[in-house]
Amino acid sequence: MAGGWGSLKLVLLLVLHLHGLQGAKILTICFVSGSHFLLMDEISRILQDNGHDVRMFRQIGYGDLPGNDMSTPYAVTSYTMEKEFLKENEESFKERQKKLFSGRVGVQYQFRVINLFADHCQIYMNQTDILDFLKQQKYDIAIIDAFNPCHFLVAEKLGLPYIAFFPGLFINSLAIGLPSPPSYVPTFRSFLTDRMNFLGRLKNTFMYLDPYMVEKKNEAIFRRVIERHFPADSRPSLLELYQKAELWLYNADFSIEFARPLLPHVQCIGGLLAKPANPVSQDIEDFIAKSGESGFIVMTLGSLISSIPRLDLVKEINSAFANIPQKVIWRYKTSQWPKDVKLAPNVRLMDWVNQNDLLGHPKIRLLVTHGGLNSLTEAVYHGVPVLGIPLFGDQFDNLVRIKAKRMGEYIPPNEIKSENFADAIRKIVENKSYKTSAMKQRAILRSRPFPPDKQLVGWVEHIIQSGGGSHLKPYSYQQPWYQHYLLDVILLISACVSVTICFIVKIIILFARLMSSSRKKKPKPKQN
Structure with a gap:
C-alpha cells in the first residue's frame, strides 16, 4: 500500500512538472488601483x-x-463600479487627502481604508456570475495582492491555492509567523532603525504587539464579509488565510530594508518596476537641456495623489522651487493648479510622468517623493538621492530606512516651509555623500544573483510543480499558541523550580528548628 502511494505520488509530481513546463493557468487578483495595480x-x-x-x-x-x-x-475579467458609488468614493478620497497633508495621520486612517476595502468586498463577493466563470476555468493557482484582505477571501471562495504578494515591507511579519526580535527588527510605525539604543529597544518592545492588534482589528472589520459569504461551519479567519498561502513574495530588497530573519516560504522580489530607462520625449528633453549643469528634479507624490489640497503648502513648495537653480518636473494635475498662484519659472507641471525614465536621465539630481516603496526602489536602481514627504502608511518607515542608508532626508508635510524645503534640496544636491550612498545602494540592488522577474517565475513554477509550498512552511503554523511560545515547557520548568525551591526552604526551616531545639535541650553547666 505504501509503495503504491509512493508510486502514485511520483507520477503526480511528474505530471505537475510537465504541466508546469507547458504553462500553467494562473489567476491574478487585484482590486486596488495605483501602484498596487x-x-x-x-x-x-x-x-x-x-x-x-x-x-x-x-x-x-x-x-x-x-x-x-x-x-x-493577458486576459482580463473586470468589474466596473456603479457611477454613483464611484462619485461618492471620489469625494470621500478628496476629504481623506486633506488629512494626509496635515501630518497627523495615524492608524485610524488605515482602519478607514480597511473599512472601505470591506465595503467593496461585499460587492465583489456578490458577483456570482464572474465567480462561477472563474471557477469553471480551473486555474492551477492564484496570485493575490496581500495588502487587501478581500483578495484572500475571493481566492478561498474560488477554492484555489494561492501565492500572496505583499507590495511593501514586512509590516505584517507577526501575522505570518516571521521571527521579529524587537532588539534589532523595528516595529511598524516605530520610526526606528535596526541600530537602537536602550530607549529605542524599550520603545520597540512596548510596540511589539501593535501590528498584531491592528490585524485583530482588520479581522473584526472583515468579519461581516466572512459571515455573509461563508457557511457557519467553514468560516475562515484572516490569520488562517494568511498562513494558508503557499508562498509569500514581498516587494522588498535589502538595498532598502534592514537585514532581518526570514523563513523558506518568504521570498523578496523587490524592484519589479525598476528597469533601464528609455529616452524621454523631445519636449521634455528640451526642457531638461535648459538646466545646464544644475540638472533637474522630479517631484511626484504617488500614483493616486495628483494635486495638493492645501493652498498654503502649494505656495511654500512652489516658492522653494523658485529659489533653486535646478529645473523641476512636478507631477501635478494642471487643471487643479490654483489660479492665484504663479508657477515658478523653472517648474513644469505634468499630469503624469514616466518616473523610471526620468530617474534614469543623466541630468537627474533628486527625487522628491511621498516615500512609496516603488518610487524608492526606482531611485535606488538609478542611484538618485531622495527628499521625502511622507503622508501615510508605510511611507514614514520607508523613508527612515532611506535616511539610515544615508541616501536622503525627509520632511513631514506639516513642517514644510519655503526656506527649510529649499535648504533640504540644496543640502542633498550639493553634499555629494548622498549621491555616493545612492550609488552604493544601486550597486547592491543591481548586483543581485537573480533579478526579481526570474525569481518570480522560478518560485511560481516551483510551487506549481511541487504541488504546493507545505515543504517550505515551519511546523509552528500547526502548533497551538502555547506550544509555539513554549509556555508548556516554561510552566513545567517553573513548576519544577518552584517545587525544588519549596523543598529546599522546608529543609532549611526543618534544619533550623532542629538546631534551635537542640540548643534548648542542652544542659546548663553546673556552678561550683
Whole structure:
C-alpha cells in the first residue's frame, strides 16, 4: 500500500512538472488601483511572457491611473463600479487627502481604508456570475495582492491555492509567523532603525504587539464579509488565510530594508518596476537641456495623489522651487493648479510622468517623493538621492530606512516651509555623500544573483510543480499558541523550580528548628 502511494505520488509530481513546463493557468487578483495595480500588472505580464496562461480579475473605475493603457498581453475579467458609488468614493478620497497633508495621520486612517476595502468586498463577493466563470476555468493557482484582505477571501471562495504578494515591507511579519526580535527588527510605525539604543529597544518592545492588534482589528472589520459569504461551519479567519498561502513574495530588497530573519516560504522580489530607462520625449528633453549643469528634479507624490489640497503648502513648495537653480518636473494635475498662484519659472507641471525614465536621465539630481516603496526602489536602481514627504502608511518607515542608508532626508508635510524645503534640496544636491550612498545602494540592488522577474517565475513554477509550498512552511503554523511560545515547557520548568525551591526552604526551616531545639535541650553547666 505504501509503495503504491509512493508510486502514485511520483507520477503526480511528474505530471505537475510537465504541466508546469507547458504553462500553467494562473489567476491574478487585484482590486486596488495605483501602484498596487502596476505591480500586479507587471507580475501578470512576466508570467504571461514566460509561457503561462494568465487572467487578471480586477476592478475598473476607482483610482484608475491617467493615461493607463488598458491593453494587456493577458486576459482580463473586470468589474466596473456603479457611477454613483464611484462619485461618492471620489469625494470621500478628496476629504481623506486633506488629512494626509496635515501630518497627523495615524492608524485610524488605515482602519478607514480597511473599512472601505470591506465595503467593496461585499460587492465583489456578490458577483456570482464572474465567480462561477472563474471557477469553471480551473486555474492551477492564484496570485493575490496581500495588502487587501478581500483578495484572500475571493481566492478561498474560488477554492484555489494561492501565492500572496505583499507590495511593501514586512509590516505584517507577526501575522505570518516571521521571527521579529524587537532588539534589532523595528516595529511598524516605530520610526526606528535596526541600530537602537536602550530607549529605542524599550520603545520597540512596548510596540511589539501593535501590528498584531491592528490585524485583530482588520479581522473584526472583515468579519461581516466572512459571515455573509461563508457557511457557519467553514468560516475562515484572516490569520488562517494568511498562513494558508503557499508562498509569500514581498516587494522588498535589502538595498532598502534592514537585514532581518526570514523563513523558506518568504521570498523578496523587490524592484519589479525598476528597469533601464528609455529616452524621454523631445519636449521634455528640451526642457531638461535648459538646466545646464544644475540638472533637474522630479517631484511626484504617488500614483493616486495628483494635486495638493492645501493652498498654503502649494505656495511654500512652489516658492522653494523658485529659489533653486535646478529645473523641476512636478507631477501635478494642471487643471487643479490654483489660479492665484504663479508657477515658478523653472517648474513644469505634468499630469503624469514616466518616473523610471526620468530617474534614469543623466541630468537627474533628486527625487522628491511621498516615500512609496516603488518610487524608492526606482531611485535606488538609478542611484538618485531622495527628499521625502511622507503622508501615510508605510511611507514614514520607508523613508527612515532611506535616511539610515544615508541616501536622503525627509520632511513631514506639516513642517514644510519655503526656506527649510529649499535648504533640504540644496543640502542633498550639493553634499555629494548622498549621491555616493545612492550609488552604493544601486550597486547592491543591481548586483543581485537573480533579478526579481526570474525569481518570480522560478518560485511560481516551483510551487506549481511541487504541488504546493507545505515543504517550505515551519511546523509552528500547526502548533497551538502555547506550544509555539513554549509556555508548556516554561510552566513545567517553573513548576519544577518552584517545587525544588519549596523543598529546599522546608529543609532549611526543618534544619533550623532542629538546631534551635537542640540548643534548648542542652544542659546548663553546673556552678561550683
